[in-house]
Amino acid sequence: MGLTQNRISARVGSIAESATLKVDAKAKALQAKGRPVISFAAGEPDFPTPDYVVEAAAAAAREPRNHRYTPAAGLPDLREAIAAKTLRDSGLEVPASRVVVTNGGKQAVYQAFATLLDPGDEVLVPTPYWTTYPEAIRLAGGVPVEVFADSEQDYLVTVEQLEAARTPRTKVLLFVSPSNPTGAVFSPEQTAAIGTWAEENGLWVISDEIYQNLTYDGVRAVSIVEAVPALADRTILVNGVAKTYAMTGWRVGWMVGPADVIAAAGNLQSHLSSNVANVSQRAAIAALNGPQSTVDDMRAAFDRRRSTIVSELNKIDGIVTPTPKGAFYVYPDVRGLFERDIDGVRPTTSLEVAELLLEKAEVAAVPGEAFGPSGYLRFSYALGDDALLEGVQRLQRLLA
Known part of the structure; x- marks a missing residue:
């Protein structure tokens, strides 16, 4: 009998799947089953290439x-x-x-x-x-x-x-x-x-x-x-x-x-x-x-969505959302939701909050555990204006 060897190297076996891609894939799988999930998970513009x-x-x-x-x-x-x-x-x-x-x-x-x-x-x-x-x-x-x-x-x-x-x-x-x-x-x-x-x-x-x-x-x-x-x-x-x-x-x-x-x-x-x-x-x-006018148009749309998502998220008690100055993400502090009764559940981590939002409101966001300490969620606002507003309003109704 030879020595037992690991099938996967320790180097590769120790790394985790990309959390952002994982959440986005889960949202897309639910959408494929007919669930009306609105995903804030993907870090990519929703515009076509110029x-x-x-x-x-x-x-x-x-x-x-x-x-x-x-x-x-x-x-x-x-x-x-x-x-x-x-x-x-x-x-x-x-x-x-x-x-x-x-x-x-x-x-x-x-x-x-x-x-x-x-x-x-x-x-x-x-x-x-x-x-x-x-x-x-x-x-x-x-x-x-x-x-x-x-x-x-x-x-x-x-x-x-x-x-x-x-x-x-x-x-x-x-x-x-x-x-x-x-x-x-x-x-x-x-x-x-x-x-x-x-x-x-x-x-x-x-x-x-x-x-x-x-x-x-x-x-x-x-x-x-x-x-x-x-x-x-x-x-x-x-x-x-x-x-x-x-x-x-x-x-x-x-x-x-x-x-x-x-x-x-x-x-x-x-x-x-x-x-x-x-x-x-x-x-x-x-x-x-080439011409950079399409870049300016996309940036103007992102800016509009940024204003909407920050103002709407900050209407929810327990969520604090600093106003970002760049990219197309907001990163609200959701520690104020911990131990709060949300449809019969009392979450203690942002991972649990994210799971609740997906299950109860059909809204996908990436939990802070993917980016460091628990207590936060990442929402990409690189999605259509209507879907963005509907998604946040679902959260407002759930967390009212």
């Missing part, structure tokens, strides 16, 4: 050159367009050689951690966090260190909190503004303070800027490398077309960073996935270089 982008992809599909392998790091024209976008929106001038095009922003996040981390390296993770960050850190051998900011501080961590969590093992600071799941945006002053602290302590920064073009009330999400230019040699920016251009299914993201890091990430990608689908890359070129 017509000019689709037309560029259709034309690209007819070109034989797009039927072949291309450079693993991305099409030269797309890398140039990303470099121009990075200068335009992040204030960082880089050559196209310092860009790697990835299969969505999620691959960029994974590769950024995989490229920087050795076993035992710690990453400071402002919390609430997007559910994938800790898993990507662990897969790279790193240790996520949660630094929690609650609703009373608008979910924005401070330099003092980060310093208290820093140890000799700390290598990387994760910086996300606007945030998924909270929609919080750091002010230019806060960004500069955190960036200066990171630079003074010799930390690397991985900055996820996927929502940087979705901000409201005249707020601008200032890039950490624009706020602190000295950080540019120790920062990886990750981004993509998914959220800004309603292109979640096209799978185009990217990494921008120092030459040695980008070369290493490109080597990794050459073995992992090779090039992103060329038709999607051609579509991304059209998105970045």
Whole structure:
């Protein structure tokens, strides 16, 4: 008899399924059975991809050159367009050689951690966090260190909190503004303070800027490398077309960073996935270089929905919803619902609250346990105006 071996590696077996995708899948399964579920779970715009982008992809599909392998790091024209976008929106001038095009922003996040981390390296993770960050850190051998900011501080961590969590093992600071799941945006002053602290302590920064073009009330999400230019040699920016251009299914993201890091990430990608689908890359070129009026239209719709969902949720006793300044999420504090009788049930966690809302009101939201401590729910307002209002009104009736 040989030694008994695990069928699944400990590394992969230890990671959890994406909670946001799991809740969205459950909602869609109920809808398929005829249940009138309204889902606030999915983090994707409900708009179609702009017509000019689709037309560029259709034309690209007819070109034989797009039927072949291309450079693993991305099409030269797309890398140039990303470099121009990075200068335009992040204030960082880089050559196209310092860009790697990835299969969505999620691959960029994974590769950024995989490229920087050795076993035992710690990453400071402002919390609430997007559910994938800790898993990507662990897969790279790193240790996520949660630094929690609650609703009373608008979910924005401070330099003092980060310093208290820093140890000799700390290598990387994760910086996300606007945030998924909270929609919080750091002010230019806060960004500069955190960036200066990171630079003074010799930390690397991985900055996820996927929502940087979705901000409201005249707020601008200032890039950490624009706020602190000295950080540019120790920062990886990750981004993509998914959220800004309603292109979640096209799978185009990217990494921008120092030459040695980008070369290493490109080597990794050459073995992992090779090039992103060329038709999607051609579509991304059209998105970045084309007219931006559709982006403005989508942002205006999100802004309208943001106002509706914040005002309507805040009418419910026991729910406190800070007004987000970016992305398309609200992150209400629902601890006021704990131990309250809700149709005969007294929930004690936000997971139980989310299950109650789905069962009793047929409304799907993602519980705070997916993003850090219990006590919160994430609602995406990237769904139609009518469905959004109906969904919140169901909650008002249930929780009256």
